[in-house]
Amino acid sequence: MEALNSSHNMRRLEIVQLNFGLLQSVVRNEDSMKILYLTLKKKWFDMILSGAKKEEYREVKPYWNGRLHTESFNVIKFRNGYKKESPWFIIELLCVQRGLGIVEWGAPEREVVYILSLGKVIESSQRTTAKASSHSQITA
Secondary structure, eight states, X not given: OHHHHHHHHHHHHHHHXXXXXXXXXXXOXXXXXXXXXXXXXXXXXXXXXXXXXXXXXXXXXXXXXXXXHHSOOOEEEEESSSSTTSOEEEXXXXXXXXXXXXXXXXXXXXXXXXXXXXXXXXXXXXXXXXXXXXXXXXXX
């Protein structure tokens, strides 16, 4: 019976979504999302969340070589801090490539890095919760 109710609720959300003419499904199955978890400093967190920064960078090192090439991520969950109540958001990961990043967005000068191209914000703690602990934010 519980499975039936869950299926019914998902169908109901899809119908509501169609009634509003939205193209993207509002029903998200977290099992189908392959999430890359990353922590950011406040400056970069705020710039990406606002849409001002469209890429994130990671060094070309053995850790990231393995991490970014052995799994296919389709979203990133960025956090600004390490506590449970730290602000976070989930954003589309459009592609991962190697190249020179934009220095003003935090890329090292004249160094090849992994460029994580970002899409739309899917979900944010700032939309769902009004409070976030300022003590848990990374400001450096």
